[in-house]
Amino acid sequence: MLVYLDNNATTALDPRVLEAMMPYLREQYANPSSIHYFGQQARHAVETAREQVAAAIGAKPRQIVFTGGGTEANALAIRGTLAARPDKRHFVTTRIEHDSVLRLAEQLAREGYRVTYIGVDRAGRVDPAEFEAAMSDDTALASIMHANNETGVIQPIQALAEIAAARRVPLHTDATQSVGKLPVDVSKLPVSLLTMAAHKFHGPKGVGVLYIARGTRVLPQLLGGHQERDLRAGTENVAGVVGTGEAIRLAIEHLGEENTRVRGLRDRLEAGLLAGIPAAHPIGDREHRLPNTANIGFEGLQAEAILMLLSNEGICASSGSACSSGSLEPSHVLQAMGVPEAIAHGAIRFSLSRFNQDADVDRVLEIMPRAIERLRAIERTR
Ligand code: PLP
Numbered sequence: 001m002l003v004y005l006d007n008n009a010t011t012a013l014d015p016r017v018l019e020a021m022m023p024y025l026r027e028q029y030a031n032p033s034s035i036h037y038f039g040q041q042a043r044h045a046v047e048t049a050r051e052q053v054a055a056a057i058g059a060k061p062r063q064i065v066f067t068g069g070g071t072e073a074n075a076l077a078i079r080g081t082l083a084a085r086p087d088k089r090h091f092v093t094t095r096i097e098h099d100s101v102l103r104l105a106e107q108l109a110r111e112g113y114r115v116t117y118i119g120v121d122r123a124g125r126v127d128p129a130e131f132e133a134a135m136s137d138d139t140a141l142a143s144i145m146h147a148n149n150e151t152g153v154i155q156p157i158q159a160l161a162e163i164a165a166a167r168r169v170p171l172h173t174d175a176t177q178s179v180g181k182l183p184v185d186v187s188k189l190p191v192s193l194l195t196m197a198a199h200k201f202h203g204p205k206g207v208g209v210l211y212i213a214r215g216t217r218v219l220p221q222l223l224g225g226h227q228e229r230d231l232r233a234g235t236e237n238v239a240g241v242v243g244t245g246e247a248i249r250l251a252i253e254h255l256g257e258e259n260t261r262v263r264g265l266r267d268r269l270e271a272g273l274l275a276g277i278p279a280a281h282p283i284g285d286r287e288h289r290l291p292n293t294a295n296i297g298f299e300g301l302q303a304e305a306i307l308m309l310l311s312n313e314g315i316c317a318s319s320g321s322a323c324s325s326g327s328l329e330p331s332h333v334l335q336a337m338g339v340p341e342a343i344a345h346g347a348i349r350f351s352l353s354r355f356n357q358d359a360d361v362d363r364v365l366e367i368m369p370r371a372i373e374r375l376r377a378i379e380r381t382r
Contacts, residue, residue, distance in 0.1 A: 003315040003360045007200075008149050008177060008293060008351035013243070014202040020246040021204065024239035032236050033225065042238050049245025053209055056248040057179065057194070058187035065210045065228045066241050070176040070197030071100040073208035074143075076232065077172040077193040078104055080218035081141045082113070088140035094118045094126055095336035097145055098174060102332070105143075114138070123285035124153035124337045132163045139169045146194075147178040150320035150333045150349055151284035152293025154178065158189060165190040170216055176200055180251035181258050181290050192216040196248075198240070202353070203247030207240040254354050262352050263291035265361050269350060270294040272365040277372050281343050283334065292352040295320070297334075297343035301375050306348055309371040315364055318349045 004012070024045060030036070032043040047061070054061040067073045078101065082091065093105050095117045109115045116134045118126055126144060135142065142164055147154045157173055164171035170192035175184055180201030186194060194211040198204055212218055212231075224233030274280050279299040298306060303319030310317055320331030330344035339347070350364070 001314050001363065003313075003363050005350045005352060005356070005360065005364070006316045006318045007353040007356075008152070008349065009318055010199045010205065011202045011353050012355055013204060014247060014250055016250060017203055017243045017247045021239040021243040024242050028238070032238060033227065042236075045242050046236050046238060049241045052245035052249050053196075056252050057196075057211060058185040059211050060214075062229070063186075063212050063214065065212060065231050066236060066244070067208040067210055067232055068234075068237070069206050069208040070098075070174070070195055070200070071208070073195040073197070073210040074098070074100045074172075074174055075104060076210050076218065076221050077195060077212075078108075078141065078143055079221050080231070081170055081172065081193065081216070082108070083219040083221075084217035085140040088138050090114045090116070090136055090138040090140060092116045092118065092131070092134045092139055092142040092169075094120065094144055096120055096124065096148055096150075096333045097143065098149055098176070101143055101145070101174060118144075120153075120336050122338055123288075124148060124151050124283075124333070125285055125288065126155050126160065128156055128159045128163055131160055132167075135164075135167050135169055139167070141170050141172060143172040143174065145177075146173045146175040146184070147182065147290050148284075148333060149177050150331055150347075151295045151337075152177070152290035152351070153284045154182065154288040154290065156288075157191070161190045164192075177290060180248065180255070181292055183255065186211055186213065193218070198244040198247050201247050201251040202355075204240045204243040207237055207244045209244065257354055259291050262354055262356065265356055265358065266292055266294050266350070266352050269352075269361045269364060270296065272361070273368060276365065276369040280372075283337070283339055283343070283347060294350045296348055296350070297339060298346035298348065298372055299343050300379060301346035301372070303346055303348055305375055306346065306371065309375065310348075310364075310367065313363075313367045313371070315367060318351070320347060320349060 030038040030042045050061045050064045172193035174195045176197045179196045192213045196209040198207040222233045281297040283295040334344040
């Protein structure tokens with residue numbers, strides 16, 4: 001029995017999304033740039049998907065650019081905006097971003113940009129006052145994620161966006177984890193750029209979306225054909241784009257369920273683990289958190305050992321820590337939050353979706369206390 005609780009890594013393709021994609025993988029294979037009627041059918045499918053994505057977030061279709069994933073959308077947002085404002089050389093971001101932003105920030109620093117990293121509090125949230133203080137007249141762009149992939153903690157994005165707008169600094173938000181789990185409405189949220197990735201909301205992998213607000217100047221980072229209004233060259237991934245449109249439509253349809261049934265499953269899982277396992281610590285803001293995510297630190301243990309035991313039982317979860325060059329570094333997110341090392345090393349992320357059922361939670365609650373007890377017994381004999 002597969003118990004899949006790693007939905008912040010990726011989600012299952014909804015069968016209805018696959019069905020919508022299939023014609024474009026089989027018979028409707030034309031290039032949307034082709035003049036003939038066959039190509040124009042593909043063009044129509046791409047533009048319909050663009051309308052679906054725009055409608056889901058309160059945008060206009062012409063503000064939507066399809067990319068080859070969340071990483072690429074982040075890169076286009078950041079590199080594209082900086083390239084359009086060459087007179088400004090300061091970039092503001094946070095310590096808890098996804099690597100697709102953090103590694104890019106490090107590269108920008110190597111290229112001579114001044115980069116300011118804003119910290120977070122113990123709950124994992126950015127302080128808007130710190131953000132405001134970080135900006136200067138030289139600030140070209142700020143990038144702050146909407147919801148964190150490891151903890152699910154949601155940033156005060158409305159307040160941050162209003163501060164940035166008042167300072168006339170474009171704000172990019174990586175909303176890869178929030179779209180499909182939270183209502184996102186750019187008609188009320190004054191961000192300049194917003195990233196999404198279809199595979200986080202039961203769409204296909206390898207399709208990202210960048211929303212670009214009116215008046216935000218972005219230069220293309222991939223040059224070639226005139227696709228995506230000259231902002232992202234390359235023949236469109238027609239099936240993937242069609243799947244993204246259908247996936248976001250379904251995600252909006254299921255948004256209520258995400259906040260009731262999925263939240264209920266998550267809360268039962270979390271409460272059960274905290275009650276049944278000694279020295280288990282919930283991580284991250286309780287109130288401002290995605291409804292599907294629980295991150296729990298099992299003090300004194302190594303996350304990798306826990307994940308292996310769970311995996312042997314068919315349970316898929318995740319840890320935030322990266323295993324680099326043999327040394328186990330605790331996650332940069334938990335470090336930024338000041339989570340004590342003994343807890344951070346044993347932090348496990350459970351991330352649910354609308355495809356999870358009560359039985360999944362039952363299974364984890366049955367397996368986990370024994371598994372943790374076994375690991376602790378091994379630790380004690382060391
Ligand atoms: N940003 C966040 C917050 C993510 O969780 C991910 C997922 O891996 C990405 C960006 C990158 O998306 P992708 O893997 O589609 O490039």
